[in-house]
Amino acid sequence: MSWLSQYFPNVVTNQEQFVSSIWQTLYMVCFSAILTGIIGLFFGIILSATEEGHILSNQVIYQILDKIVNIMRSIPFIILLALLVPFTRWLIGTSIGTTAALVPLTLGCAPFYARQIQNALSQIDPGLIEAAKSMGLSNFEIIVKVYLREGLGEIIRVSIVTLISLIGLTAMAGAVGAGGLGDIAITLGYNQFENDITLAATLIILVMVFIIQFIGDLLIHAVEH
Template sequence: MWSQLFANIVWSDIGTATLATLYMVGVSTLMAFVLGLPLGVLLLLWSKDNLMKNSWLYQTLSVIVNIVRSVPFIILLIALIPLTNLIVGTSIGVTAAIVPLVIGAAPFYARIVETALREVDHGVIEAAQSMGASTWTIVWRVLLPEARPGLIAGITITAVTLISYSAMSGVIGGGGLGDLAVRYGYERFQTNVMLVTTALMVVLVQILQMCGDRLVHHFSRRT
């Protein structure tokens, strides 16, 4: 029964699609971290009663972040096709899918960064200020190290979210497991392909979450 169910699956295509998904998620997670971390830091610094309080800048950045976060990803994919074409020269394929993935994930991670930094004990910040530390010294030497477990947990959540986003990118030919599920599992009614791609994505999520939890536990003990 099992041999018949998976008899017509081209496993080389499954392997290629899995590698494409890992590439998309890996690069997108890295870029979301690079962009989202400073955005989250600025959201904290510019917020009320903080180190660089600026209500106008905070409200402007906060609105932009909220707008991007509130747009359903499938709509964002389509809306960003012109920008994707401008940046990578095409709107289909694995590399093209990275553009909307990053734009969708960076604001998401920025809010997580802001929340993690807010949880840092104000006493530690005040102690650094009393010793004459500058704002950016406090950010690099106090806020980010103290919030490290929360930041790691946040990037883990972001990476897991990006796996589901990468699957949605298959609707517009983004490549990866999602694209395979759409082209074979949905359009050609190959339920077995749908089952395999879904199972692989579940496995990827479990591995990412397990690794993230271990890192959070490790750095929580150190702090």
């Protein structure tokens, strides 16, 4: 395409590397999103269920998890990357690359997602929970049939927010050796003054965000209507 060569000459020159960086970003987003979803949903449900007055009220467990989530959320991601280097190297065998980046990405996003899940579940009408108890449902059944079912719309909303934040974190991780669009935008775009590469990387990230938001809106509409 002549227009691509005209407006993004360095992208065309480094086409293979650029395409590879897109796949690296998608790899980091997909796998860290799955891990974040599992961990964050699990601890978000526990936080909600063990909160005072809720079905599994336990102030010891709640206070411990609450403090851990608050501390993890308070650490800037760029610092968390450095703090987790020894743990990542022990777990993965290296602290550099897209697979190694999954560790800080997951541990950086999971606490945020857990808190978002807790907030989403807190909006469920307490009357529904009391009605479920009166019907003889077990705590597990209440979590599945009331918490997750009634809170599904809000869970999708907070999942979209978390996923979009995760895309931003992959770009930051790329700047410190994780690969992906963040890496190529810094190493080629910024350091070598090839601004069209930085612009192209930014545009692709924006497209990812728009696609996620669009799909999320469709899912919310399907669930709530």
